[in-house]
Amino acid sequence: SASETTGVFVPKQEDYQKVYNEIAALLQEKDDYDDGSYGPVLVRLAWHASGTYDKETGTGGSNGATMRFAPEGDHGANAGLVAARDFLAPVKAKFPWITYSDLWILAGTCAIQEMQGPTIPYRPGRVDKDIAACTPDGRLPDASQGNKHLRGIFYRMGFNDQEIVALSGAHALGRCHADRSGFDGPWTFSPTVVTNEYYKLLLNEKWNWKKWNGPKQYEDKSTKTLMMLPTDMALVSDKAFKQWVDKYAKDEGLFFKDFAAVVTKLFELGVPFDETTQQTPITFKPTA
Ligand code: DDH
Incomplete structure (x- = not known):
């Protein structure tokens, strides 16, 4: 051999x-x-x-x-x-x-x-x-930007709109660290488990600008403990992206299947x- x-x-x-x-x-x-x-x-x-x-x-x-x-x-x-x-x-x-x-x-x-x-x-x-x-x-993407930037970055890698939204579901995991990116906080209440919670929270929570000295980010109205980046919010303000957020929020099985593929x-x-x-x-x- x-x-x-x-x-x-x-x-x-x-x-x-x-x-x-x-x-x-x-x-x-x-x-x-x-x-x-x-x-x-x-x-x-x-x-x-x-x-x-x-x-x-x-x-x-x-x-x-x-x-x-x-x-x-x-x-x-x-x-x-x-x-x-x-x-x-x-x-x-x-x-x-x-x-x-x-x-x-x-x-x-x-x-x-x-x-x-x-x-x-x-x-x-x-x-x-x-x-x-x-x-x-x-x-790599710049979190302070919007839908145009997202498409520019991810189309360059060869992804389409559906794939951009499916990939972004990774933000069910982990957190932002003020001493790394400057942003602060987790996206979900279960940051060490893969779920479709990211999409559910994007749709069901009310998100306000966080009042602080750091970079512009959103916080949830109910607990003020969760966060979204400007690029995360672009997935619900852009119609073509949002239809996939709706699908993945409703159907965790579909999200798992598409997430694994992408x-x-x-x-x-x-x-x-x-x-x-x-x-x-x-x-x-x-x-x-
Ligand atoms: Fe992300 N991400 N990400 N991300 N990401 C951060 C943390 C984590 C963006 C910005 C940030 C993806 C897409 C995007 C994970 C996975 C993935 C942080 C915080 C920023 C900022 C870093 C820190 O302070 O430690 C932006 C912008 C985008 C985008 O434009 C779409 C994708 C595609 C993935 C993936 O894995 C497929 C994970 C996991 C974390 C949590 C890290 C940690 O230490 O916790």
Whole structure:
């Protein structure tokens, strides 16, 4: 076999499941962080690794893990993601054969499944690139903007309106940190569980501008503990977006199905899989 002749370890599906299990165990163990889980910040790392993709030039995307290097790691949008990269350092040390690029996407996949989200099929095969492959600043969305900006950013990656709305449901998870983005607070009352609550709250809550010295964001009228970004509110003020918000708020099953499909697409942007080998995606077994 290739591994016997070259001495290079050729991982099998069960080896990737071992990496998954290790991350899942660490998620359980390290529960003294934010709302009790590193899950959301792992999802954000995988998204920011992928969301730099430009379909015209084929640059960016999760193939490369160039956020390891200062120019990209220091982009404003990536503030705080060092917490996710540090969380994964012992996993990389234990399984040195996996590339950072594959590890970050596997971790995002694991976090979604362990937070009770849908199954995300996973294909390995990403290679780490050097500093020269870092993408320019400005490829990730700017939360202070509106629908035109959202379409500009996500159409560049190759997504349509329905996919933009389905991807945004990730904001059921996690929170904004004043010392990272400048914004503050969670979007939902259950920020460590994948749900369609984000859409329900967008439609059913009354949202007012928060009165504070920070960047412009919304707060819910009833509890003043939840938040929405200007880009989140664009999903209900824009008619073409809103019809999908309505659908996902009504039907969590539809959201799970569309979220799994669009996250799989996001995580594979710009990854040159050898389509001739028909590589079967891995379906990881969740631990719960
Ligand atoms: Fe997001 N996001 N995101 N987001 N995001 C933030 C946090 C998290 C935008 C801005 C912010 C997606 C889309 C958008 C997650 C997942 C995804 C924060 C707060 C800002 C700001 C960061 C901080 O202070 O720590 C904007 C703008 C958009 C958009 O224009 C659509 C998408 C597509 C995803 C995805 O995963 C598919 C997650 C998870 C978090 C919570 C992170 C955490 O640490 O908690």
